[in-house]
Amino acid sequence: MNGSIEVRGLSRTFHTTVRRPGFGGALRSLVNPEKVTKEAVTDVTFSVAAGELLALLGPNGAGKSTTIKMLTGILTPTAGEARVAGVVPYEERERNARNIGAVFGQRTQLWWDLPVRESFAILRDIYEVPKPEHTARLQEFDDLLDLSSFWDTRVRHLSLGQRVRSDLAAALLHDPPVVFLDEPTIGMDVVVKEQVREFLRHQVEERGRTVLLTTHDMTEVERLAERVVLINNGRLVLDGTLDEIRREFGSTWQVRVTLADPHTEIGPLPGIALLRREGPQAVFGPDGPDAPTVHQALKRVIERYEVTDLALDEADLEDVMRAAYVHAEGV
Numbered sequence: 584m585n586g587s588i589e590v591r592g593l594s595r596t597f598h599t600t601v602r603r604p605g606f607g608g609a610l611r612s613l614v615n616p617e618k619v620t621k622e623a624v625t626d627v628t629f630s631v632a633a634g635e636l637l638a639l640l641g642p643n644g645a646g647k648s649t650t651i652k653m654l655t656g657i658l659t660p661t662a663g664e665a666r667v668a669g670v671v672p673y674e675e676r677e678r679n680a681r682n683i684g685a686v687f688g689q690r691t692q693l694w695w696d697l698p699v700r701e702s703f704a705i706l707r708d709i710y711e712v713p714k715p716e717h718t719a720r721l722q723e724f725d726d727l728l729d730l731s732s733f734w735d736t737r738v739r740h741l742s743l744g745q746r747v748r749s750d751l752a753a754a755l756l757h758d759p760p761v762v763f764l765d766e767p768t769i770g771m772d773v774v775v776k777e778q779v780r781e782f783l784r785h786q787v788e789e790r791g792r793t794v795l796l797t798t799h800d801m802t803e804v805e806r807l808a809e810r811v812v813l814i815n816n817g818r819l820v821l822d823g824t825l826d827e828i829r830r831e832f833g834s835t836w837q838v839r840v841t842l843a844d845p846h847t848e849i850g851p852l853p854g855i856a857l858l859r860r861e862g863p864q865a866v867f868g869p870d871g872p873d874a875p876t877v878h879q880a881l882k883r884v885i886e887r888y889e890v891t892d893l894a895l896d897e898a899d900l901e902d903v904m905r906a907a908y909v910h911a912e913g914v
């Protein structure tokens with residue numbers, strides 16, 4: 584099965600009524616409700632290749648969750664279309680449900696009053712997963728997520744980290760090619776976050792799953808995603824690899840080296856400028872729109888010159904994304 588995600592011109596508008604303030608206002612709202620229209624997602628187009636992990640980023644209220652809800656079949660778009668593993672999710676919700684796993688970090692799909700293991704057993708029956716497969720997959724998930732220490736505990740008594748790890752396992756028990764994760768590691772401690780990231784990396788690299796992830800955590804993006812799509816006010820404003828985005832919005836890196844021979848002459852390197860030179864110390868920075876990333880620059884510099892010491896200064900992804908948002912506001 585081709586687990587790709589295709590989104591073309593996807594839009595979703597919400598119509599709501601606003602409540603006027605005060606008792607009189609409430610009465611007037613009842614008789615003559617004031618209608619407002621909110622364009623949550625407008626004309627969004629992107630695709631995710633099978634086996635790719637894409638981070639869908641954007642500030643609060645940008646339209647990320649609304650997009651994911653359309654792709655999981657919970658919401659129907661007002662315009663445009665989407666296909667997930669070849670299925671139009673909001674037209675064939677059941678077929679789509681077999682192809683996808685979804686984890687919403689703030690909510691659980693497990694049964695609150697049942698031990699985790701029983702929730703897994705119910706899901707096995709719902710998705711008709713053969714027992715040996717189910718057992719093998721649980722074993723794999725336990726190895727990576729360390730579930731067995733709490734899988735006889737009722738879901739309501741789990742810590743947040745334990746609950747989300749259980750949710751992740753539950754979402755993947757039926758072996759879906761596509762996985763949607765809406766802020767999966769929100770509120771977790773660093774150790775559990777890292778465990779979840781390792782699990783996700785394994786699911787993409789070893790199991791070939793396609794993952795669409797939303798997060799506000801740039802460390803997560805750096806660790807997991809090669810490509811990101813940025814939305815702002817419901818519109819797609821950027822679609823590119825992290826390298827491309829760093830090149831466009833993070834042009835503040837520096838490579839500082841100590842040359843083995845202080846008399847070395849520094850010649851031109853493509854896209855790299857010599858910013859300062861003092862005896863054996865040389866500082867390089869990006870030059871022009873085709874400047875390389877800091878890692879490529881470092882490689883080029885140490886291939887060309889013999890150095891005894893080096894250091895990197897790189898705009899962190901948080902700064903790069905901030906610059907991208909600011910750019911998007913001005914578009």
Ligand SMILES: Nc1ncnc2c1ncn2[C@@H]1O[C@H](COP(=O)(O)OP(=O)(O)OP(=O)(O)O)[C@@H](O)[C@H]1O
Pocket residue numbers: 597598599621622623641642643644645646647648649650
């Ligand atoms: N059911 C709804 N009715 C009316 N407006 C809605 C509804 N759901 C979402 N919206 C509005 O649509 C916009 C996009 O919301 P959405 O939840 O998709 O944003 P988000 O990018 O996921 O934000 P966050 O990062 O805060 O989770 C917001 O302005 C929100 O208020």
